[in-house]
Structures are given as structure tokens and as C-alpha cells.
Amino acid sequence: MKHLPLFFDLTGRKVAVVGEGPKADLRADLARSAGADVLRFEARSATAQELRRAVAVFVATEDEASDAAAHRQAKAAGVPVNVADRPALCDFIMPAIVDRDGVVVAISTGGASPTLATVLRGRIEAALPERLGALARLVTTFRAQVNALIADPARRRAFFRRLVEGPAARLVLAGDAAGARRVALGELDAARRQMTPSGIAHIVGAGPGDPDLLTLRAAQLLQEADAILHDDLVPRAVLARARRDAEIVPVGKRKGRPSWAQADIDAELVRRVRSGQTVVRLKAGDPFVFGRGGEEVDALRAAGLAFTIVPGITAALGCAASACIPLTHRHHAAAVTFVSGHSAKDGRQPAWASLATEGHTLAIYMGATEASAVRDRLLAAGAAPSTPVAIVENGTRPDQRVSTGRLGDLARLAAAHAQSGVAGPSLIIVGDVAAYAAVSQSPALAEVS
Missing domain, CATH: 3.40.50.720 (NAD(P)-binding Rossmann-like Domain)
Structure with missing residues (x-):
């Protein structure tokens, strides 16, 4: 040195x-x-x-x-x-310096290559959470109490290790300092009574399918999780980013197949977090866009358990970008709406009349099997049969398929996808911007004119 x-x-x-x-x-x-x-x-x-x-x-x-x-x-x-x-x-x-609000990392090559030090600084900056300084302050807040309560050095080190890596740390790094303090107090009380402290649930968006589109935080949490409860639509390539010894639990719901009820998923989340596990609830796309993440948050909150929410790139954004479709465009679309192709549980329908207007893009989730009904509702609401549409299947993935056509032909277009032999999640995009799609060259999915 x-x-x-x-x-x-x-x-x-x-x-x-x-x-x-x-x-x-x-x-x-x-x-x-x-x-x-x-x-x-x-x-x-x-x-x-x-x-x-x-x-x-x-x-x-x-x-x-x-x-x-x-x-x-x-x-x-x-x-x-x-x-x-x-x-x-x-x-x-x-040295080259990475400063995270008082937590400082210095990188030096001894003057041999300042450029190399700068490159290394960039890599370290990408890996370190922004709120590390807040985590250091949280530890400082509890240091005296922990030292007074836990006399055994090994137990004390284990407590501090959990404090900087466990649920309280994840809450403070997500910006919830008050929640982190509550969890730390609970863990201190559990240590006093020599009980197993509760874990934490992370409601995480897996993005549209390409593992390189995971957020940094999502990738970090996959490496920390004891158990991952994942949707059926989360591909293996994303699950492969998990810690090797993590328990992988499929809890997906697919139409026409045996699957977990939402109440069972909620109960499993609560059970595992209460047992002290760090659990990632991994959802395709974004957990709060047709992902029922809100229901799982309600269950965790009602049980008094810690959780964080990690957004993901939702299907509309990922599929549109992958298919070269601008969801808004200065000359063609001033608004975009995300719509479910299925009715809500109580039978409520989107206000199709307000959606079937020029200059408006619709991104329709879970609509491939309801293509005929979607077409009929939009036509009845006044949309022109010639309105461009695109269907993006397995968006952002290596087996992505894109086909385009007109609203009047939407049912036939969806049938072509169903017959193509490529089974996967599909997104329907309706509006003038759909004409920008980069069309698949597969003969089975040739453009419908």
C-alpha cells in the first residue's frame, strides 16, 4: 500500500x-x-x-x-x-470520493490512474443506496440502548448486523425513517425478551420481463430475500437473479388454471413475515398497476408488519418502448390511459365513451382473451373502426411478438396471436400511435391491413 x-x-x-x-x-x-x-x-x-x-x-x-x-x-x-x-x-x-450523506468511500490508485479511480467510483455509486447516511444515524440513535441491553458481544454484533441489513434498514433506505425507528424499537424489545423479531415484506415490481429492466433496488432485494412469492407471469430469467438459497414459491393466478386465491397469498405473506423472514412478493410489471399490490399492503398493514414498495416498469411502458410505440406524441396523442380488459369484481366498466376519442392512447391490460368485447365497446362508444391497434406479446423478452392492424380487426388479430403457438402476456395498444409499431416479421403475425 x-x-x-x-x-x-x-x-x-x-x-x-x-x-x-x-x-x-x-x-x-x-x-x-x-x-x-x-x-x-x-x-x-x-x-x-x-x-x-x-x-x-x-x-x-x-x-x-x-x-x-x-x-x-x-x-x-x-x-x-x-x-x-x-x-x-x-x-x-x-482520492475519488463517494459521499452518501456522511458515509464516505474513498478510492485511490496511488496516483497511478485517476481515470481508473473515477471508473470505480461510478460503479460503487451505482451499488450504494442514496440514504446510507440516514441508516448510519439510525444506528447511532440506538447504539447506547443496545450496548446497555445486550451484554454478550456476539449477540450485540448480531443485533447491529440485523439493524444495518434487516427490515429497519430497508425501511430507512426506502425513505420511511419513522417506520424504521418503530421496527428497530420492536427488535430491541424482542431482544430484551429473547424473541424472534418479525421480518419484512417487499412488494416488488419485476418489470415487463427483461431481467435487465429490474430496478437496482429490486435486484438488491432479490439477493437478500429468504423467500420469493412470485406471479406466474414473472419469467425464469428474472427469478434467476434471486439468491441461490432463497425459497421460490409460485403463487400466480392464471385464467382457467388452478391458482392461489388472493386471500391465501395475503395470509402466506403475513405468516412468513411474522416468522422473521425477509419476503419479496414479486409481481410482473408494477405492483400497483393491475397487480393487486394494494390488497397485500392492506393485509400487512392490518397485521402491523413492516413492508416496502418497490415500483417496476409497468407493461405499458416496457412493451410500448420495446415495440417502438410512443404512448404520447405531439402530433397524435396528448393523453394515455391504462385500462383493464376485464371487468372489476363488482362489474364496473371503464368509461369507454370518454376513452374512445381522437388523440388518446389506450393501453389495455389482460385484453387478448376479451378482444371482441373490447372492440365492440370502443366501437359502440364512437371509436372509428380504422383506428390503429397493436398487440404486443411477451414484450421486452427474446420471444416478443408484435402485430398491428385496425380496431375493426382486433378480434381477428388476437386470434392470430392465439394460434401462433407463443403463449405469453399480451398488451393491446389502441390509438394513432400504434401505427408506429415495429411489426414482427413472423408470417403468422403479419400486419392486418
Whole structure:
């Protein structure tokens, strides 16, 4: 190791910056962000007597002779000095920094390759949650109580490990600091009574099918879950991103097939979280767009259990983008509506008359088997039979199929999909923008004109 990494408390201390321009300004800003009192000097005014007031000196004049002169003055003052882009003149070097609200990661290559350090910083930034500082503050809040309550060092370490990795951590990283505090208090009480603390449920959107479209948080939670309760429409490629020893439980509901009732799924979620598990309830698309995520949240809330919600790319957005269909377009569509092709439980129907208007895009979920009824309702509401439509099946996946046609031919178009031998979730897009679709070249799904 060429350089010893140290974190220097600069609060209230003086730091000198010699030079003008962007590089000098950057170093001044960094020092101020650490609480330093920054002294700015031009190259000519940076004397040893002046620099002796500082605990560290940054030189960034961007002129070789001026840099060398300022370096000599700093050495004469006996103050550690860093000269920008001149490693031979540096007593200390500046690492690439990732700052998460007080949780700081520094990356250094010892001056060998600042570019490599920058690349590594980008990768680390992508991996670290934004609210790590809030998590550190949560731990600080409970440190004294935990130390007083749990005398055994091994149990105490285990408690803190759960605090920074478990349900309370996930709540604070999701922005629910109050919920995290309640969970931490519950776990502290459970530790006092030597009980198994409750776990947490994460209601997670798996996106439209392409595993690379998972959000960062969804991917992280798949690696942390003890159990994953997944919809039937979540593909194997997404489930393959789970922790190897996670329990994978299919709880899907498919039309015409034996499946779990929603009440049974709710009960299973509650049972597992109460037993202390970290559970991911993995839903195709977004859990709050025709995903019944709201019902599962109601069940968890009624049981007094911790949960978070992780949105996903819903089918309308993923399928439209994959098929090159702009859901809104300055010349063709000023509004878009997501509609279920099936009736609600109480028989309520969408207001088709308000939806069957020009300049309006409809993204119809679960509509392939109801294509005839959807067509009839829109035509009866005043939509033109010539309105462009597209059906996107298995959107964003390698076996995606897209076909286009007119509203009057929607039932025939859906039948062609059903006969194609590719079984998968389908989305119907109705509106002028559907004409932009990149059409599948499969002969069975040729464009209907």
C-alpha cells in the first residue's frame, strides 16, 4: 500500500488553496464540504508565513513554475501539501470520493490512474443506496440502548448486523425513517425478551420481463430475500437473479388454471413475515398497476408488519418502448390511459365513451382473451373502426411478438396471436400511435391491413 488512507477532521480548521480556476475551486469546495475554513491565495501571495496558519495546503495554479513555487512555500511552512496533477510534489493525494450523506468511500490508485479511480467510483455509486447516511444515524440513535441491553458481544454484533441489513434498514433506505425507528424499537424489545423479531415484506415490481429492466433496488432485494412469492407471469430469467438459497414459491393466478386465491397469498405473506423472514412478493410489471399490490399492503398493514414498495416498469411502458410505440406524441396523442380488459369484481366498466376519442392512447391490460368485447365497446362508444391497434406479446423478452392492424380487426388479430403457438402476456395498444409499431416479421403475425 503506497498511501495510508486517513479521514481528516477539518471542522473549524483552516485549509489553504493556492490558485484560481476550476481545479482550485473544486478543492476549495471539497474542503468547505468537510467543514474547513478555506483560505484562498494567488500564487504570488502564498508565503510560508501565510500558509503556516493552515493544516493542509492545496495548490492548483495550472502553471508548472507557480505550482513549484507554492510547493516550496508550503514545505517551508511545514504544512502537508497536495499539488494538482503533480504526484511528485504531493505529501498526500486526493482520492475519488463517494459521499452518501456522511458515509464516505474513498478510492485511490496511488496516483497511478485517476481515470481508473473515477471508473470505480461510478460503479460503487451505482451499488450504494442514496440514504446510507440516514441508516448510519439510525444506528447511532440506538447504539447506547443496545450496548446497555445486550451484554454478550456476539449477540450485540448480531443485533447491529440485523439493524444495518434487516427490515429497519430497508425501511430507512426506502425513505420511511419513522417506520424504521418503530421496527428497530420492536427488535430491541424482542431482544430484551429473547424473541424472534418479525421480518419484512417487499412488494416488488419485476418489470415487463427483461431481467435487465429490474430496478437496482429490486435486484438488491432479490439477493437478500429468504423467500420469493412470485406471479406466474414473472419469467425464469428474472427469478434467476434471486439468491441461490432463497425459497421460490409460485403463487400466480392464471385464467382457467388452478391458482392461489388472493386471500391465501395475503395470509402466506403475513405468516412468513411474522416468522422473521425477509419476503419479496414479486409481481410482473408494477405492483400497483393491475397487480393487486394494494390488497397485500392492506393485509400487512392490518397485521402491523413492516413492508416496502418497490415500483417496476409497468407493461405499458416496457412493451410500448420495446415495440417502438410512443404512448404520447405531439402530433397524435396528448393523453394515455391504462385500462383493464376485464371487468372489476363488482362489474364496473371503464368509461369507454370518454376513452374512445381522437388523440388518446389506450393501453389495455389482460385484453387478448376479451378482444371482441373490447372492440365492440370502443366501437359502440364512437371509436372509428380504422383506428390503429397493436398487440404486443411477451414484450421486452427474446420471444416478443408484435402485430398491428385496425380496431375493426382486433378480434381477428388476437386470434392470430392465439394460434401462433407463443403463449405469453399480451398488451393491446389502441390509438394513432400504434401505427408506429415495429411489426414482427413472423408470417403468422403479419400486419392486418
